[in-house]
Amino acid sequence: MVYAAVASIYGVRSGQRQFVVSGRYAFYCLAGLTITAVVILESAYLRNDFHYSLVATNSSTDTPTFYKLTAMWSSQAGSLLLWAFVLSIFSSVVLHLTRHRHRDIAPYAQSVLAVITGFFLSLMIFYSSPFDTLSPAPLEGNGLEPLLRHPAMMFHPPMLYSGYVGFTIPFAFCIGALIARRTDAEWIRSTRRFALIAWTFLGVGIMLGALWSYSELGWGGYWAWDPVENASLMPWLAGTAFLHSIMVQEKRGMLKVWNVSLIIGTFVLALVGTFLVRSGVLDSIHAFGASTLGTPFLVFIGVVLAGSVALVISRLDDLKSEAKIDSFFSREAFFLMNNLVLVGLCFVIFWGTFFPLISEAVTGNKASVGPPWFDRYTVPLALILVLLAGIGPVIAWRRVTLGGMRRVLAGPLITAAAALVLLLAFSNASSDVPSLLMFVLAAFVVAVVAQEFWRGARARAAVSHESIGGALLKLVGRNRRRYGGYVVHAGIAVLFVGVAASSAFAHHQDVRLSPGQSTKIAGYTITYKRPTAGLVSDRAGTGAPITMGALLDISKGSKHYTLEPSRNYYATQDTSKGTIGRYFAGEANSAIAMRWGLGRTVWTAIQPDLSKLSKPIAVANQKFGNSPSNVQALVIGAITGSYTRNPPPALFRFIVSPFVAWIWIGGALGIGGALVALWPSPEARRRRVTSLYAARLGRELSQA
Amino acid sequence: MELGLAIIALALIVTFVVLGPLRRGAEVDRRGDDQLAALEAAKEAKYREIKDAELDHQMGKLSDEDYQAIDEELRGQAINILRQIDRLKPQAR
Numbered sequence: 162m163v164y165a166a167v168a169s170i171y172g173v174r175s176g177q178r179q180f181v182v183s184g185r186y187a188f189y190c191l192a193g194l195t196i197t198a199v200v201i202l203e204s205a206y207l208r209n210d211f212h213y214s215l216v217a218t219n220s221s222t223d224t225p226t227f228y229k230l231t232a233m234w235s236s237q238a239g240s241l242l243l244w245a246f247v248l249s250i251f252s253s254v255v256l257h258l259t260r261h262r263h264r265d266i267a268p269y270a271q272s273v274l275a276v277i278t279g280f281f282l283s284l285m286i287f288y289s290s291p292f293d294t295l296s297p298a299p300l301e302g303n304g305l306e307p308l309l310r311h312p313a314m315m316f317h318p319p320m321l322y323s324g325y326v327g328f329t330i331p332f333a334f335c336i337g338a339l340i341a342r343r344t345d346a347e348w349i350r351s352t353r354r355f356a357l358i359a360w361t362f363l364g365v366g367i368m369l370g371a372l373w374s375y376s377e378l379g380w381g382g383y384w385a386w387d388p389v390e391n392a393s394l395m396p397w398l399a400g401t402a403f404l405h406s407i408m409v410q411e412k413r414g415m416l417k418v419w420n421v422s423l424i425i426g427t428f429v430l431a432l433v434g435t436f437l438v439r440s441g442v443l444d445s446i447h448a449f450g451a452s453t454l455g456t457p458f459l460v461f462i463g464v465v466l467a468g469s470v471a472l473v474i475s476r477l478d479d480l481k482s483e484a485k486i487d488s489f490f491s492r493e494a495f496f497l498m499n500n501l502v503l504v505g506l507c508f509v510i511f512w513g514t515f516f517p518l519i520s521e522a523v524t525g526n527k528a529s530v531g532p533p534w535f536d537r538y539t540v541p542l543a544l545i546l547v548l549l550a551g552i553g554p555v556i557a558w559r560r561v562t563l564g565g566m567r568r569v570l571a572g573p574l575i576t577a578a579a580a581l582v583l584l585l586a587f588s589n590a591s592s593d594v595p596s597l598l599m600f601v602l603a604a605f606v607v608a609v610v611a612q613e614f615w616r617g618a619r620a621r622a623a624v625s626h627e628s629i630g631g632a633l634l635k636l637v638g639r640n641r642r643r644y645g646g647y648v649v650h651a652g653i654a655v656l657f658v659g660v661a662a663s664s665a666f667a668h669h670q671d672v673r674l675s676p677g678q679s680t681k682i683a684g685y686t687i688t689y690k691r692p693t694a695g696l697v698s699d700r701a702g703t704g705a706p707i708t709m710g711a712l713l714d715i716s717k718g719s720k721h722y723t724l725e726p727s728r729n730y731y732a733t734q735d736t737s738k739g740t741i742g743r744y745f746a747g748e749a750n751s752a753i754a755m756r757w758g759l760g761r762t763v764w765t766a767i768q769p770d771l772s773k774l775s776k777p778i779a780v781a782n783q784k785f786g787n788s789p790s791n792v793q794a795l796v797i798g799a800i801t802g803s804y805t806r807n808p809p810p811a812l813f814r815f816i817v818s819p820f821v822a823w824i825w826i827g828g829a830l831g832i833g834g835a836l837v838a839l840w841p842s843p844e845a846r847r848r849r850v851t852s853l854y855a856a857r858l859g860r861e862l863s864q865a
Numbered sequence: 866m867e868l869g870l871a872i873i874a875l876a877l878i879v880t881f882v883v884l885g886p887l888r889r890g891a892e893v894d895r896r897g898d899d900q901l902a903a904l905e906a907a908k909e910a911k912y913r914e915i916k917d918a919e920l921d922h923q924m925g926k927l928s929d930e931d932y933q934a935i936d937e938e939l940r941g942q943a944i945n946i947l948r949q950i951d952r953l954k955p956q957a958r
């Protein structure tokens with residue numbers, strides 16, 4: 162990568178472009194090498210080759226295959242390899258696609274990509290190698306962290322990293338454009354798709370993380386403003402601002418300083434996100450020094466930030482806007498407000514995330530910033546954001562007259578007003594004013610989007626004499642960016658409805674029940690029918706040796722069903738707990754039982770009381786500590802059986818959340834909209850291919 | 866031993882591939898193609914803007930007066946791009 166970085170610069174400065182091509186070939190080779198490295202490591206996991214430290218630490222012979230394949234990125238070294246792997250592939254693709262374009266920009270972008278890739282490769286080589294070996298190799302591995310044994314966790318890290326890496330591409334081309342002083346929209350046109358792909362991946366990763374939190378962790382929530390969560394949300398917010406703001410530069414040649422600043426900020430936040438998770442700084446500012454990666458990451462982030470800012474300042478003359486905002490009632494003005502709100506949200510989250518670390522570094526005491534602080538500042542900004550998401554689509558570029566505004570906003574405003582009246586009359590939404598506002602604004606956004614589809618189809622049908630259905634399909638097909646974007650807006654509005662409803666109107670109950678006892682929550686009657694226990698019977702297939710839980714009967718009116726929450730127990734390697742006891746003394750995690758519903762979701766978790774088992778376990782350790790494993794299995798079965806025959810009261814957590822499923826429905830809608838916006842239109846593709854062939858024909862004729 | 870040989874072989878292959886363009890010598894000057902591609906992209910973007918404005922007008926977001934002014938400006942910009950493309954096409958040969 163050092164060669165690629167230097168050759169690219171040398172090639173463009175000297176005019177010997179074969180060096181630029183050579184640098185690009187280095188990326189292709191690197192992609193091949195990282196693919197080979199991943200295949201070697203994954204096959205080591207599948208073969209249970211505990212010579213590799215990574216495999217021994219994160220896998221075991223009894224780890225299900227599905228989770229063996231994902232164990233690679235549960236570790237620091239593995240996640241660095243994932244970064245390098247995804248980056249080398251994305252870089253190869255974009256450099257190949259732009260090999261005949263951006264002659265002035267691409268070589269510098271290539272060099273930047275080489276430096277970034279080189280950084281991650283050097284971390285692997287000098288600090289945290291995924292190919293470290295153990296001698297002698299242990300006979301058994303530690304197994305994958307039980308909390309990570311969830312399907313969402315298989316896809317969450319590669320999605321997040323694809324998002325982080327994806328934003329590297331527009332960042333590199335931005336730097337290339339600044340160096341080459343080609344600050345028009347050219348660099349944006351080629352990298353916009355990569356930015357949208359990155360945004361989509363990051364969004365999917367965030368949604369999967371929230372789903373994992375809700376359906377795997379025992380606290381019953383999906384977002385805790387945890388630093389690791391915030392680390393992924395901040396670049397997504399900055400990326401959202403970037404995707405909107407570049408439209409203004411493409412159309413009007415404005416907001417150039419904003420756009421370069423936003424993509425630099427997005428990339429730096431992506432690095433910060435990786436740094437937060439991998440440096441150890443989250444545990445404590447003092448752990449930061451003990452981690453191997455903290456210092457090099459911090460230095461690299463500092464160099465990237467300082468270098469980028471210096472470059473932007475030196476190019477301010479080239480970044481002057483080509484036009485100015487004609488009217489407050491214009492899409493340009495609303496996109497500028499959108500930028501301000503999204504950056505504001507980023508700043509609030511950044512401050513809340515890092516303030517405890519800063520306070521610990523300065524005073525020695527780690528100040529606490531919890532969800533109430535975040536909610537206080539993010540909720541008002543989120544409300545403004547949803548409002549802008551509704552107004553933005555109906556407002557035209559340059560300016561719209563007041564009459565025009567009235568015409569386009571009347572329908573959605575009436576819909577919002579009707580939603581308000583219905584909510585006040587038939588619900589208790591007024592008990593939480595921010596939630597009520599969010600519901601009304603979401604209704605406004607959905608009405609705007611529906612109106613845009615309807616009016617657009619009607620306008621097209623009037624001209625083309627097609628049916629409304631046919632006109633709608635053609636309309637969306639020929640305007641995928643626009644209408645895909647509208648679907649994203651609707652998805653975000655639906656997501657916020659889910660967040661508002663489930664946050665403000667959920668019912669929680671922690672209760673201790675014995676078999677036969679019932680409790681009531683939100684109109685549901687929940688009865689603890691009987692305890693359950695089993696060996697290697699975990700429904701989710703995580704390979705837990707012991708599972709203990711309860712059969713619950715849920716009823717409301719004529720609705721009636723059962724749920725079976727349980728707790729999985731994993732054996733510890735600590736032999737001081739005894740041969741039998743180690744199966745009960747290791748990590749434990751909740752297997753949540755839920756009934757999803759469009760209206761309400763019923764969520765249940767159990768914490769069995771195992772204190773009464775300590776005596777039989779101690780006796781079993783003494784009597785059967787040296788018995789064969791099949792005998793030990795029978796003994797463990799007998800102990801868990803004794804629990805079910807004479808169960809003490811168990812601690813349950815029940816949560817009934819309205820509309821929580823809409824969070825992921827809205828997220829899926831948003832992702833779907835992004836995919837529509839990403840799809841290239843067939844017309845433009847045909848014209849591009851034709852013109853490339855025409856150019857090639859002309860060139861070859863001149864050489865003949 | 867085998868690992869060492871494999872690494873050396875891999876290094877040789879990579880070196881051969883990476884230095885390939887240098888062995889082939891100077892690249893064909895594609896400056897014209899590059900400018901043409903950039904203009905084609907700009908043309909597509911301008912066509913999209915013209916269609917967006919037309920749709921906005923049909924949907925009642927733009928008054929007749931505003932639409933005429935914007936459409937004229939955008940079409941003028943598109944014609945400029947087409948002229949640049951036409952000037953460039955002989956050079957791309």
